[in-house]
Amino acid sequence: MSLPIYATTGQKIWYYTFRVIVGLILFFLIAPIIIIIPLSFNAENFFTFTPKMLALDPEGYSLKHYRDFFTNPDWIRPLKNSLIIAPFATILSVSLGTLAAIGLSQSHVPFRRGIMAILISPMIVPLIISATGMFFFYSQMGLWMEETFGISKSLSGYIKVILAHAALGIPFVIITVTATLVGFDQSLTRAAANMGATPTVTFFRVQMPLILPGVISGGLFAFITSFDEVVVVLFVGAAAQKTLPWQMFTGLREQISPTILAVATVLVGISILLLTTVELLRRRSERLRGMSPS
């Protein structure tokens, strides 16, 4: 949509105004995330730019909020919890989700729509409702686990949160993996079988490498869902399972400390990393799909 040379002055004005408007909207989208990065290096406990910072005086900046994040047990403990819960939830949802997605992409699946609706439902139901339902059910389940298997309260707490987060992550795995499988050439598995491969070998040597980008990006979605989730863990977990978002939420609601900005900056860094990975995987997947006729 470049401007033709015969454009009138009005058209030129509109053309540039429009670009400015779009620029402002994009600024609105990105600015709040960018602005917290310099603010997190504030040497004072303020949430706004101090005169020293504006003057670019090195004394106005410091790493003290980062130091606090990585030394304060109030933040270390939640960070550890998040790093325990999210990987387990991801493994659970990816392994079950990939299997089911392969099943769903076969040509004859009875009740396909119904099954799909059930599997996608954790994404559709508002989190507060999932959390309410899980709150009642999981507390009973926790007691049952402690009595039947004799496990400690803290372990059953982790199991509960992991199960809940796995359920929330599953729709993302299903959606991304089925999307990858749409372009998957089924004759490849037949060819492998024809040449004497068992179903297991076919799965790991033929199908898996081709759908791997979809599986990984589904896994990243599941990971970020769990890593970022606060409502369900707030209702299902106990204080021992406090995760990073939970700690941030408490911090924001009660007494906001500038450390939160350092945490936020670290999380933005993680998001950029994840976004890049997913984007690269998507491109790779498209390339692979281009190779196999669909």
Add this chain to the structure above:
Amino acid sequence: MAEPVLAADGTPLKASLKRALRRQKMRALLLIAPLLLFIMLTFIIPIGQMLFRSIENQIVSDTIPRTVAALDSWDHDADEVPPAPVFEALAKDMMIAAELKEHTRLGSRLNYEMSGISSLFRKSGRRVDDIGEVYTDQFTDLDPAWEDPATWVQLLAAPSWIAAGDAWDGSGAEPAFEISNDATTQFPETADIYADFARVIQTEDNDSPTEEEPWNVVYLALYNDLMANPGATAPAELAGLIDTTRSALPGFEVEDVKASFEDIDDDWISADVWETIYTYSPAYTNGYFLNAIDLQKTPDGIEWQPENEQIYLTLFWRTMLMSLTITFSCILLGYPVAWMLANLPSRKANLLMILVLLPFWTSLLVRTSAWKVLLQNQGVINDLLVWFGFVADDNRLALINNATGTIIAMTHILLPFMILPLYSVMQTIPPSYLRAAKSLGATNWTAFWRVYFPQSVPGIGAGSILVFILAIGYYITPEIVGGTKGVFISNRIAYHISSSLNWGLAAALGAILLAIVLALYWAYDRIVGIDNVKLGG
């Protein structure tokens, strides 16, 4: 007739194909089954249980079953306090509940419907063990044998239980108490309450009925039984005791249980309390749902809540209105961006896309904290406005802890969900249509409005429903930036779960919200299709 076509193994081809198809279906289902089971267990059943909880109300009939049964014969329209038998039933129920410490739970449950009941129950639970003491004293004065737990066991326990008790070696729990059949027919009321007494003693106190003197209400029950059935017979060893007691009964002082309850608290003589108990005695109730839409259940039917207690309809309405505002702002801001993305060369578009996807991938808490920091009274935005001279320093804008804060922050958070579907629809609109319209003489505006816009409507529809569904269920952001005026129905649900503990009402509010979301989702499925949900462009 033609021969049926045969497969290689000699079976008819049709059957063979059918078998292969069946096997294929089975394999697909086997692959799906583990996940389906997992989701059922970890997600669908919890939601179902929540829905059940929104109508379930067994706590009243479970905690005070005798009272509920006795209330059946009460004429609740007459605006009178129930007759004496109801109070006697209540004394027994309350005694058991107080021992099991369940009366406070029932009190808090009924307190949702009528404030003050909670303290009434707590108070009564403390003092209910005095009721019937008059009878205990007179029975034991008459014959000290009534003080001996063994007498009661002899009178009421099943011979098989006594035998089992004798055989019991003292390790582990005592065999569970059994009431004798004779006692059930001869002394029905006593047998009924004594069975509960023995159960409570055994389970709660880890004690034995053979060593504990019964509660006062058991004496009251025996008095009633002996008065009601003069011919009742006891085991031979106790016949003499029963006979002397029976002949002394007419001279006994009688306790007015109703007066005893009045003595504990005047509220027991209030018909309102009884009407509340009566109204909420069925095992299932629509009361929570009625409360969720500002109605209340009264014995005279369904009525509006008092004016100053009507909050939920307003809250639902506000949730809808704010979600609509957010959706509309998202359309307004998302449309130009999506248009730009769809019409730029793909290299530039991909670059701009990153600006849309980065917020999408950034933690919700990060974005909410950013807004909390930016919108504060001393925050960056107000500082900038003051610096530019748009507002005076002592008159900074209140951008947070109100509806404005919620709308700004949520528009920002949900904007990518509008841009992405819009973009994918706009990509499919050929730019040549616009050029064709212009070459036929349309002005820029006509060409856009009559040709381009109608083709982008499906994108607007998909994005709007998505944003709206996400918005009405939001909890975190309104909680942090919404103050009191900018909160949604979700915040009220969370409040009932964690603070007021009125779980039934939370479940009912949740059920209503779920119904709205599912209806919208059904519409989304019709317009966009469930399989077209795409993530991250």
